[in-house]
Amino acid sequence: MQTTDNLVEIRDLAITFAGSVDVVNGLDLDIPAGKTLCLVGESGCGKSVTAKAILQVIDHPGRVSGGSINLRQTDGSLLDIAATRSTSPVMRHVRGADIAMIHQEPMSFLSPLYTIGNQISEALTLHRKVSKKEARAEGIRMLEQVGMPDPERRYDSYTFQLSGGQRQRAMIAMALINQPRLLIADEPTTALDVTTQANILDLLAQLQRDSGMAVLFITHDLGVVAEIADEVAVMYLGRIVERGPVREVLENPKHPYTRGLLASMPRLDGDFKAPLKAIPGMVPPPALRPAGCPFHPRCEWAVAGLCNVMPVRDSDLGNDHMVACHAYGPQAAQITRTPLRPPAEAVAVAARKPAGTEPLLSVRDLHKHFPIRSGFFQRQVGAVRAVNDISLDIYPGETLGLVGESGCGKSTLGQTIVGLHRADGGSIRFADGANPPADLLTARGAEARRLRTDIRMIFQDPTGSLNPRMRVRDIIGEVLQVNGGHSPAEIEGRVQSLLSRVGLSPDYAERYPHAFSGGQRQRIAIARALASDPKLVIADEAVSALDVSVQTQIINMMKALQAEMGLTYLFVSHDLGVIANISDRVAVMYAGRIVEIGSTEAIFRNPRHPYTEALLAAIPGRGISKHRVRLPGHVPDPGQQLTGCPFADRCPYALPACRAVLPPLDGTPNHRFACIRADELQLRTVAGPPDLVTA
């Protein structure tokens, strides 16, 4: 049924890698003209490769091995892209002129050797005969249209001279300069800060409205889907499992996979702390695609003898809502559908100690400056004030969340506490009760060694932070070997028990890190951090690189471990949803300073600093409120010496007085904020009150 409403109709598409592995198999997808279709799923589901197939730019050794991709041309005729040679002039014309693409990481998708202007105008000159001067003028006009500040000058900039958001704007300008009829956006905001992401999403929505192009938007973030989509298609292992209008799918999800994705997403309405429900397991590699319904091994509804045997067919539920699940097919009677939000699974939550006890860690007036050298003799001409006069307490047994945009100094703070940087001033006092209090900055000898085993860190990148030449046993046990006093048998036993504690089989100890998936590696990294029985664990973006369902598994495990072992966490993240879910208290950082600190409830329900308000407003999927706060620009250059409030330049409420003096961190002991207008401002929050729990 080829209707004129669809710009692209994909039927029974198969994409094969290395001769035999079908990454995509039997995919049907319609891309409606003039609408935004979101393609959702975990990594490894075949989303990106499907997008590349539409442009015929799949990387070697992948290829389209079956099916059709029909593109409706402007004259009404159809072009089957799957049957067109990828190097043919027809295909070259489709690419860039009819269908353009933007990608996740503009830093690697734009060449650093040419100016962005060169690359933007190139897209134009490839498809239209224009003079150099016209191409330049058009490129600058396009940059202006995508909201690039100072487009005339930026046109001659290189990628490495731009911020992440500016790079993404440049890439959007490059894609849209030929006014394509379809824009494919492959996770265009995943690598960006939440505030920048909000701006880019606004921009894409506006450009889409103005030009009437169709957008195929690939993402794993259901919040982004809610923000931008008209229609949603959920993909699992190379097939669409559910498809429909965005409200229908998000509010009334049918497929257990869609339901699982929604349930594992940290929510900001209702109770932040409600344990998240993770989808068990992970996406298997395409070569091991399970028979029957490919989702059945992870599905809680699965019925043996049906789901693992019979291939699934699409069921039409009306309202353009389609789902591929036996529970809605002819065999629906055999399957019991559990309610969407089952009563919370018992994830043990520690009885938090009251905040009246002595803090485990007291940071006072901490400074960390990195020198900027320049000029002929590389003299120090300034300093990046990454951590600028920070004071905070972390109490035993609690989780302190640390949020802020990239470049605000939150990672430097964590790294300074754990001793990866030498602080330039201030003190960090560690008092665990069992030993005499120690100052981390002055501790020497045995005391310093003890502190290194008491304070441990989990890093963001589970691939880069595990030595690929060491066995898991040595990775986990190294801290015990290095800090002495443990027999090999003792270490072995400890490694075994840690592995089972983080949900891995003890016989994994013999393997090397490359044998594990991202989520499993992060479990190993957590086991390593816990090996020395630490008191304080600093998690630096520990779940940011993981898929949402795996992220949920890790968060739930970290909470359980905290309860069992009485751990204290400093949880650094840019993801406010994750922070809200795991933290007892939250500190918001901006330009090296803490601008607001308080209990999670206070920060999310009653923010007092305009920056916190803007961060909350930028969380995708909560934009139902009409009053949007959007932050222009980015974190100020930390090398600049600022007087007054560092946020004043981006603050919608700034007064001249804000630029005069640095606002002190004031308020009640349980909720402090650094804003001189805090008392007169009525700040909004997007987090709903606790009684508004929606299913």
Next chain:
Amino acid sequence: MGSFMLRRIIYVIPALIAVSLISFLVIAIPPGDFITRTAELRAAQGDIMPLAEQEAMRRAYGLDLPIMVQYWNWISGVVTRGDFGYSFSFNLPVKDVIWPRLGLTILLSVASLLFIWVIAIPIGIYSAVRRYSAGDYLATFLGFLGLAIPNFLLALAVMYIAFAWFGMNVGGLFSPEYLEAPWSWGRVLDLLNHLWLPMIVLGTAGTASVIRVIRANLMDELHKPYVTAARAKGKGEFALLMKYPVRHALNPFVSGQNDIFVDIVSGGTIVAIVMGLQTTGPLLLDALRTQDMYMAASFILMLSVLVVIGTLLSDVLLAWLDPRIRYQQG
């Protein structure tokens, strides 16, 4: 960019001082000098040189002074007057012997380098793009062959073929009639006529390694995201290849070219002896054997300066090619 180049040039100065000191000491420190060597030679001919005469000669040449004083006299002459000292065995100022030879050495080395680029870059690109094709295997095979055959052996074989089959005048860089002639159009043509044989011989090993370097670099770049992005813009395959991956692959290649240049200059000695080339290699060997120390030290100094300048040039070229270096280190 200006500051970057200036800083690079200033970094060169301490390097040159160290190089000049070491090259002088390497020659001067071993026991014996040109006088003892001459006395030995005469003694072999039955002509005993009296010790007093030896001492007198030493004083005349300044060889009795402390080493550091000798060094200072030599290097201050080099820097202030362009005077490289006196060659004992040639009985000529060193500079009169060195300059013509050095000119030919540079000419031959640069010609070999250009030969390598012209041959190796297209083959390297072809090998990377058509990986595991018959052409790639052939290029790889020939490349390894060129790498494995010693240069002097190749020189002998090529000379034999050129002489026996084509009746060419081989050996040397000039025909006998032009050897001592002043520069003229005919002499230039004669030089070009002789240059290509040693150029090919010296270039083969470098060609093989450059093919491998280009192939490996380019294979890394061919599947980078920016290539996909450019393809998705609708750019044709050949233009795309040249503008993006090849340009990216050139960077590590450029930084390696200085090493190849050094290999050509220093590795050329044996080839030069075999082929009778009037380059610096054979002369340096002689100077070392006869302990003609100003001559040897000056040669080593000159060659080191060439290397230092080559490094500087490749740094500057790299900065010109890659804006990341230009803007981030400036």
